[in-house]
Amino acid sequence: MKALVFHGPRDIRYESYDDPELRSPNSAILKVSSCSICGSDLHMYHGAHIGSTEYGADSPKFCCGHEFIGEVVEAGPEVHSFKVGDKVLAAGGTGCGNCPACKTGRTMECPVATAFGIGPGLEGGQAEYVCVPNADRTLYSTDGLTDDQAMLLTDAxxxxxxxxxxxxxxxxxxxxxxxxxxxxxxxxxxxxxxxxxxxxxxxxxxxxxxxxxxxxxxxxxxxxxxxxxxxxxxxxxxxxxxxxxxxxxxxxxxxxxxxxxxxxxxxxxxxxxxxxxxxxxxxxxxxxxxxGVCDVQNMWPHLVPLVQQGRVKADGLFSHDFSLSEGAEAYRLFDSREDGVVKVRIAVD
Structure with missing residues (x-):
């Protein structure tokens, strides 16, 4: 597949990357339709820190991105709420799905909880395909939502x-x-x-x-x-x-x-x-x-009604559109704050 891959500070490359495989029985594979860049991605881009992780030229390469929407193309045997063909959005981070924290709705307290695309431990969704573990808890149907609304509900x-x-x-x-x-x-x-x-x-x-x-x-x-x-x-x-x-x-x-x-x-x-x-x-x-770090999944019950009732519109935030192959330029522009950029949308298909 093609993906945006972190090679070091200010070095995001559009290149071939290994196709994802189901990493656990509760995982799903998405065909990504679009993705976006979050302000927190710029910490990596600048070679700064996220938590205790410092992003330098010697960092291992990984697929970037934790804001993405798409379609389920494969689901493990322990995925019960979604099936192949479902259009979904993914929370920006997740846990294992099996520990006490995950099972009681405290996903980000999971011992292995992490965001997508901030390291090789959980590859990101600025790619043609992505594996989503703990799919029943991490995915949300986009029925009744516009693509822009769905993308914003992944994290921002x-x-x-x-x-x-x-x-x-x-x-x-x-x-x-x-x-x-x-x-x-x-x-x-x-x-x-x-x-x-x-x-x-x-x-x-x-x-x-x-x-x-x-x-x-x-x-x-x-x-x-x-x-x-x-x-x-x-x-x-x-x-x-x-x-x-x-x-x-x-x-x-x-x-x-x-x-x-x-x-x-x-x-x-x-x-x-x-x-x-x-x-x-x-x-x-x-x-x-x-x-604190947002547990995205627990915000959806509060937010989705506000969005669907029109009480929160979040209009006009996606100021620029790019294709996945233009990902390096999308990062450069987003970082520069040039041309009135607010948020960039990256088409994958």
């Missing part, structure tokens, strides 16, 4: 819901969203859907701030006076809920100064090892801080 929309709700937005409250990539922009829309009266959206890129303004947010560019500007917009209080959706060091550092006393801060951007939080601000402001 689920992560936005996960991160935002952990900041505990209250009806009538103020939410600040730091970082206006796809996840942050979806977070703006979700904040209003969940009852926020005021949303403050923060990002250095003007075109992304403009998108947030169209969703109703008041936007700010990060800088030395960010705390002062947020206080002015909130009557001196600060934001009740702050959702950090970037992972950039500056974005992480900006959160606690702008959160209100007894407010809530939620972090979902992947940090670098040197990123830290100031304990005195947490302590003396009585801030509740949460961080």
């Amino acid at each position: 929309m689920a992560t936005a819901y996960f991160g935002l709700t952990r900041a505990e937005p209250k009806p009538g409250g103020t939410v600040a969203v730091v970082g206006l990539g796809p996840i942050g922009l979806i977070g703006v829309e979700l904040a209003y859907a969940l009852g926020a009266a005021q949303v403050i959206a923060i990002d250095p890129v003007a075109s992304r701030r403009e998108m947030a303004e169209k969703l109703g947010a008041t936007t700010l560019s990060p800088g030395v006076d960010l705390q002062k500007q947020v206080r002015e917009l909130t009557g001196g209080r600060g934001a009740d809920s702050v959702f950090e959706a970037s992972g950039a060091s500056g974005a992480i550092a900006s959160v606690l100064p702008i959160v209100a006393h007894r407010g809530n801060a939620s972090f979902i951007g992947i940090p670098e090892p040197e990123d830290t939080l100031p304990l005195p601000l947490i302590l003396f402001k009585n801030v509740t801080v949460r961080g």
Whole structure:
């Protein structure tokens, strides 16, 4: 098959790769119809870290990508909810399907849980075919969803819901969203859907701030006076809920100064090892801080009704289209933030 393969920092190659095989009786093989690049993929692209894994020139090669949709073309004997021919989306990560955590719906607590396409342990879906273990729990039917909606439900929309709700937005409250990539922009829309009266959206890129303004947010560019500007917009209080959706060091550092006393801060951007939080601000402001990796599958029951009822649209996020053979350019453009890029869609078939 053809696939996008990681060979080192800024070295994504379109090349032949071994066809996947069923890795367990509960696995399925998908023929991928389209895929996308997530902001977290750029950590690999930059040669940075995801958790304890550092991505350098000596990293083993692997097939990239954890956002993909497609059609089941083979199913193992222990796959009961899907059959050959079903059109599905896949959660961005999964576990074994057999341990106590998997069996009780806590997939990302599985001892072997991981995301697709961040290493050779679970090959990714930026490819013509991909093996999906724990298929009954990892796949979701795309019936009643557009392809764009399905793609966003693989990760971005689920992560936005996960991160935002952990900041505990209250009806009538103020939410600040730091970082206006796809996840942050979806977070703006979700904040209003969940009852926020005021949303403050923060990002250095003007075109992304403009998108947030169209969703109703008041936007700010990060800088030395960010705390002062947020206080002015909130009557001196600060934001009740702050959702950090970037992972950039500056974005992480900006959160606690702008959160209100007894407010809530939620972090979902992947940090670098040197990123830290100031304990005195947490302590003396009585801030509740949460961080975590989204368990995508557990977000679907909350999100799919919101999407199908039109309460969350997430329109216009896919700004550029590529073919799989143009994958290296798709990564370059997405990383550059040129040409108003927000999110790229890659056609496989």
